[in-house]
Amino acid sequence: MRTHDFWTEKATNLSIRNQAFINGKFVNSLSGKTFDSINPATAQIFADVAECDAADVDVAVKAARDAFEDGRWSNMHPAQRGKRLMRLANLITSHREELALLESLDMGKPISDAMNIDIPGCARAIHWYGEAADKLMDEIAPTDPGALALVTREALGVIGIVVPWNFPLLMACWKIGPALAAGNSIVLKPAEQSPLSVLRLAELASEAGIPDGVFNVLPGFGETAGQALGLHMDVDMIAFTGSTQVGKFFMQYSGQSNLKRVSLECGGKSPHIITKNCLDLDQAANAAASAIFFNQGEVCTAGSRLLVDREIKQEFMEKLALASASHKVGDPLHPETSMGALVEEQHMDRVLSYIDKANEEGATLTLGGCRSKDRAGYFIDPTIFDDVTSDMTIAREEIFGPVLSVLTFKDEADAIKIANDTIYGLAAAVWSQDISQAHRMSRALRAGTVWVNCWDPTGDMTIPFGGFKQSGFGRDKSMHALEKYTDLKTTWIKI
Numbered sequence: 001m002r003t004h005d006f007w008t009e010k011a012t013n014l015s016i017r018n019q020a021f022i023n024g025k026f027v028n029s030l031s032g033k034t035f036d037s038i039n040p041a042t043a044q045i046f047a048d049v050a051e052c053d054a055a056d057v058d059v060a061v062k063a064a065r066d067a068f069e070d071g072r073w074s075n076m077h078p079a080q081r082g083k084r085l086m087r088l089a090n091l092i093t094s095h096r097e098e099l100a101l102l103e104s105l106d107m108g109k110p111i112s113d114a115m116n117i118d119i120p121g122c123a124r125a126i127h128w129y130g131e132a133a134d135k136l137m138d139e140i141a142p143t144d145p146g147a148l149a150l151v152t153r154e155a156l157g158v159i160g161i162v163v164p165w166n167f168p169l170l171m172a173c174w175k176i177g178p179a180l181a182a183g184n185s186i187v188l189k190p191a192e193q194s195p196l197s198v199l200r201l202a203e204l205a206s207e208a209g210i211p212d213g214v215f216n217v218l219p220g221f222g223e224t225a226g227q228a229l230g231l232h233m234d235v236d237m238i239a240f241t242g243s244t245q246v247g248k249f250f251m252q253y254s255g256q257s258n259l260k261r262v263s264l265e266c267g268g269k270s271p272h273i274i275t276k277n278c279l280d281l282d283q284a285a286n287a288a289a290s291a292i293f294f295n296q297g298e299v300c301t302a303g304s305r306l307l308v309d310r311e312i313k314q315e316f317m318e319k320l321a322l323a324s325a326s327h328k329v330g331d332p333l334h335p336e337t338s339m340g341a342l343v344e345e346q347h348m349d350r351v352l353s354y355i356d357k358a359n360e361e362g363a364t365l366t367l368g369g370c371r372s373k374d375r376a377g378y379f380i381d382p383t384i385f386d387d388v389t390s391d392m393t394i395a396r397e398e399i400f401g402p403v404l405s406v407l408t409f410k411d412e413a414d415a416i417k418i419a420n421d422t423i424y425g426l427a428a429a430v431w432s433q434d435i436s437q438a439h440r441m442s443r444a445l446r447a448g449t450v451w452v453n454c455w456d457p458t459g460d461m462t463i464p465f466g467g468f469k470q471s472g473f474g475r476d477k478s479m480h481a482l483e484k485y486t487d488l489k490t491t492w493i494k495i
């Protein structure tokens, strides 16, 4: 395992790509403007980055369109596209330390998580879609013998990809992989808090043989670059991951412009249900703590509402306290650290304001509840509130920080009612050894993913990922993700 000294020294000597990547080249924004990238663990500026706006979006979309139309990627043999994507996956793996460090410095996550979860997950996603690129078969419809009807899937064209800062590279790769495998060109806008790893990825994509103009990256703000991409008349689709509020903007942008397709991976308030039929309460308590404290709670599927059967509540809370004690904030560059800094000061203040609200509304604080002392950066200690009820703000709104709400239920029907009492529907989990109960409850839960006797166990690419209700629609991962980056065409041939 690399040491803290190793990472600190590597951070000092890191070379940073801070310009936009358009048509195969790093360029300044047309306005010449830049914005600061702040390391949230130190609150220090460590890079200044090109600030793109509508004018840069026009240039990047044109480059992507030209590349799509002349077929340099869209008409390449699918096996050749796949080969280049797999080459990119291998380059991600061989640059794992550099990419992990960029992630950690840019948004505060522990270097060990970036090394062991984020970057391997990115390589896996790109490789998986590289392998899939030449395995997509089309259909012949069972028509009258006097005709041959071909039903083919065709790439859409130019895809705008807009992603958040919590898994900057991974959320991007879940979209880049299928969008490129299907033959599209992309214009990617990373979150303003975390543009650096994706900029380096663009350069690696070029090295892997992805032609100029196919893979463009525009760092910039949501209200300018993001909106311009959403409203652009020559963008065929927006693949978005981020908050529900901004997801709704993208639906509006589509309606106000060219009816571009929109896929939305938005927020969550996921219920984590511990029934009295749970066989191993220690294991469930460990999972409950990880489900909220992993990645500082900045996870769309965070198990932020813990629902515990009142008959086992006291015993479970003792186990939860023990399990939570192993989650401590620390320097993200220390290899032992499991919780890093929150992404920025404004976000930390937002999370703290939810803690104040919970205290005001009468929830009982049993752990944490404050900014971590003796640290310059934006750290919040793991926080647990007991005696939370469904009407409290912390049970209803997505906090996106290390704050767990514990609610109690009396029976299975009560648990389902509380669990589904939310505008979100991203994920849920049930712990029960009773197989009928586990099936009944997972069927009744309104969520895109339900875990039984575990919480988010793997980065398996074979399963679709996405939400019900206001958690969005469209799916990342699996072969289903390819569907949204293509349209069906019917060719009817009289014979």
Ligand code: NAD
Binding pocket: 162, 163, 164, 165, 166, 167, 171, 189, 190, 191, 192, 220, 221, 222, 223, 225, 226, 227, 230, 241, 242, 243, 244, 245, 246, 247, 249, 264, 265, 266, 267, 268, 299, 300, 301, 398, 400, 426, 466, 467, 471, 472
């Ligand atoms: P956000 O919605 O504020 O920003 C996401 C992206 O949208 C950023 O690139 C941002 O610059 C851009 N954006 C912001 N305002 C915009 C506007 N007016 N017009 C166009 N673009 C705009 O989200 P965030 O704070 O970066 O990330 C946290 C959110 O992401 C949480 O709600 C979380 O649940 C969600 N998320 C969802 C998933 C999922 O797969 N469902 C995964 C990760 C994160």
